[in-house]
Amino acid sequence: MFRKILVANRGEIALRIIRSAKEMGIKTVAIYSEADKESLHVQFADEAFCVGPPTQSKSYLNIPNIISSAIVSGTDAIHPGYGFLAENAEFAEVCSANGFKFIGPTKDVMALLGDKAKAKKLMKEAGVPVIPGSPSTLCNLKEAMNFAKEVGYPVIVKAAQGGGGRGMRVAKTEADLKKAYDLARTEAEATFDSAEVYLEKYVENPRHIEMQILVDEHGNGIYLGERECSLQRRHQKVLEESPSVAVDDSLRKKMGEAAIKGALAAGYTNAGTIEFLLDRQGNFYFMEMNTRIQVEHPVTEMVTGLDLIKEQIKVAAGQPLSLQQEDVEIRGHAIECRINAEDLSKDFRPTPGPIQGFLLPGGTGIRVDTAVYAGYDIPPYYDSLFAKLIVWGNDREEAICRMRRALDEFIVEGISTTIPFHKKVLENEHFIKGDIDTAFIAKHILKDH
Amino acid sequence: MFRKILVANRGEIALRIIRSAKEMGIKTVAIYSEADKESLHVQFADEAFCVGPPTQSKSYLNIPNIISSAIVSGTDAIHPGYGFLAENAEFAEVCSANGFKFIGPTKDVMALLGDKAKAKKLMKEAGVPVIPGSPSTLCNLKEAMNFAKEVGYPVIVKAAQGGGGRGMRVAKTEADLKKAYDLARTEAEATFDSAEVYLEKYVENPRHIEMQILVDEHGNGIYLGERECSLQRRHQKVLEESPSVAVDDSLRKKMGEAAIKGALAAGYTNAGTIEFLLDRQGNFYFMEMNTRIQVEHPVTEMVTGLDLIKEQIKVAAGQPLSLQQEDVEIRGHAIECRINAEDLSKDFRPTPGPIQGFLLPGGTGIRVDTAVYAGYDIPPYYDSLFAKLIVWGNDREEAICRMRRALDEFIVEGISTTIPFHKKVLENEHFIKGDIDTAFIAKHILKDH
């Protein structure tokens, strides 16, 4: 087992990783930008290195300084968290080249799965259902039009290197398609430095269901149940659940086994997530694979009792999985609300600044992951997520009631947060019935805005 | 189901009850003394009534003002929490007489089980193992001596109305017994207003194991596993676990079934706890029955997934138990540390006063029950327990590592607390091995003092 791990991230996920490492008796090294000196991830690590100024390209993406920190601190392994360098194949390679175990899949697998078209092809060949789509990148509009005719409208144009909702355009008619094609290319070029796009049949208002998997370095893989991630605002997840009301035991088995098949075909190792679209008929399609720990991993932890970060570390250290598929038991229901520093009344504009009062909810079935506290000044340079509130209940109804209670108790003074937004979601009758899809937030929660 | 519940208690347990009631959609009424206006239990209840000055006899024990609060607020039921009026049969009766459902057993059962000698007799007749002891109260020293000769030394003299370690004296020889008898009577008289004492065979360094039970008003009873409560300082519990390393499935079944048998024989209803002494040979003896929710109930909640307060409320509302014995599954391991405002270096002297800085531990498997916060001034009038830190782990080892990590994160500035004391316990090799009994704290932790 590793003696020391460097956490190449910040905020709640860095602290999350430090906590699990500590429980395993592993020393931790934090990195931080000049803006993050007061974050708890810096305070609770055994060592901490400032790696640059606030700008993330000069600190949390500053590979030389991060690797130097690992060298001078005598680290064995590097955990990338999510975001920043977590899906950067080059970083994974530099880690290895310098003798540090990268806690995640290999650079080759990462690069392969990072290319959406290639990933889809691989999955299709492995027998994982994929959405009918253009086999690779499109050469021109005509090719796009031919393809759209073949699978039928609506279709969606997507950036080959994309993610996070950028470089995506839906076309309902042939007339739409020309515009969508051009816009998607322009956006792709601007955002990902590559104008390559591809096209897919568009599933209207699907559910976004993802399957958590864990694969060791000896070829054993298990799935840990799904997460319901349909609740999104502008393609950003806002609230996640496990299990999903739309997934029964038999569908879970089908999706889980497909996910493992795909992951093994890719040569995947460590924790990963396969995102599926699920339509109303119970058909599911591979969307993409996230080659890192996800923001929403705690809901899976709450229902399985596993600590996914510990599992990641054990797999990276070469240990075989300690449990088999039949040992995985989903118990109860978990919900996560992402608490962001954002002002609802101003179109979710970020609200960095000092937190004056801070009171965390407590009691049965409540978990909070955060690196902030009363008096902490949320810096304006990074993501607006500053806390994750997760609840567990014996069933979905109890989890919903508990989340409402917890949101009522959660007091953050000094900045606007998305707590009131979540309260609205938790009181919505469609949500309570489980009648949700990726259009839910726009249709039922933001309709008055 | 009740529409409104009055919580006849303060601090963390009052807040605990309010939280569960809220999740059930039940309105809550808090009561408070003038010293407790700023406590979270007052802030988070739907209504709150000041019932008197700080002195507990004039506020939290002020039955007329509490009942009046229930009347004017239109309450249906009253939850007594633990301590204060929780085991006061008269209060239970006054509640009923005024048309309020008392959330607990009936006054008669409470009175019966509150009398230790009677309770023991009842259990013995029901077939629950009891420690050989004098059948009722002792008339004189001679009777005590005869009895001691019969069961063999060491023996212990106890107050018939006692509890909490007061009015208890151990005698190892006949010479000791005379002194023990007199001292126990004096203490009993002073503390409980009754000099009645009885005598028992003394089990040296036993484990203190208690069994949580739940009985509905239709005669169905289940047990929810044991709690290991051997870690005590001066007969006050400091840290509790579930399950106990000393209890295997077969012993759990035996103890659980004995507990249910005893409870049903007493006509018990609602949640209750039967305390057993467990010797090193696996023999267990009924000690007493606590006719209320216990401070340490969260460890049972963590391993069973049940919310015991909700179960109490459902039982009091006349609902049959929603689960049967075979549905009860013990999963993982839970530990609770009682965080008291006490100064270790001054013989655990209470340290009331303002909490200046307050940072709660967070992340996977952590639960905190507390009604205090940064800026809150702990009043000097009540118990020094101000927070309960509970962790869950897949096994005892993970729970111990997690508790250590959580204790490291838990920051309370302005007052001394028992956090450093718990750290010592969690690092002790005997504790880690599970080699504990009721003498553990005195023998291994306080030996240097």
Next chain:
Amino acid sequence: MDLRDVRDLIKLLDESNLAKLEIEDPNGFKLILEKEQSQAITPKRPVPVRGAESVLDDHKKLEDKIVARDIDQEMMTITSPMVGTFFRAPAPDADPFVKEGTVVEVGDTLCIIEAMKLMNEITSEFRGRIVKILVENGQPIEYNQPLFLLERV
């Protein structure tokens, strides 16, 4: 410096974060304004406050009997010695015991508090004029809740 100036200064200090103000002029006039030490030392907790608090609450001291508290030399509050329901009159159709403006003698009944079906007469321990009745007829009241504002006469 006249009273008006002092009032302005009080207001200024009150709204500022300062704790103390001291002025002395050559004519021998001297003014010291000082905030209570405790007020800001314990930073306000992040806790929801239910309803407005009476300033009077800060003065609570006495225990367990009818309490009359001096606000200044002449004004005092009569607070409730128990939890219950406040009634201004002995029966629904009867006249109230006192009205605003009524001058009461020591021992005069001020109101009734119903607690556990008992009607408790609350009597005055002072001679004075009722300046304000602070609660509504039939209202639930808690221990030590201010009921009347009384001016000694």
Next chain:
Amino acid sequence: MDLRDVRDLIKLLDESNLAKLEIEDPNGFKLILEKEQSQAITPKRPVPVRGAESVLDDHKKLEDKIVARDIDQEMMTITSPMVGTFFRAPAPDADPFVKEGTVVEVGDTLCIIEAMKLMNEITSEFRGRIVKILVENGQPIEYNQPLFLLERV
């Protein structure tokens, strides 16, 4: 001094970091304004602090290059532009580039920082005298960590 002046002064003090203001003029007019004793305005967080902090840290402003910060007009700190290991000499048995007391010219090498197996020479951008070397030979250093105290000459 009239009320208007006092108001302005209160505002000024309020916004400043000062704790107290005292004025006395020759005519015998005296004014004292004082903030609360406790610096509770920004309550210090309940967070463990690892090691002592240099006062110098408060001055951090510049980004991503060798930074020299004025402490007063003549003193400045040279901080590290990268994470790595600090070496005072080009080789273990060589003489150090500078010692306390050494006067350096613009462009003189001050030290080497080893980062990812590369030896990075850190040169001075100022003429001055090394007053203090703030880190040990072979010590790991982080971004922006103060290395030298330099006095302009």
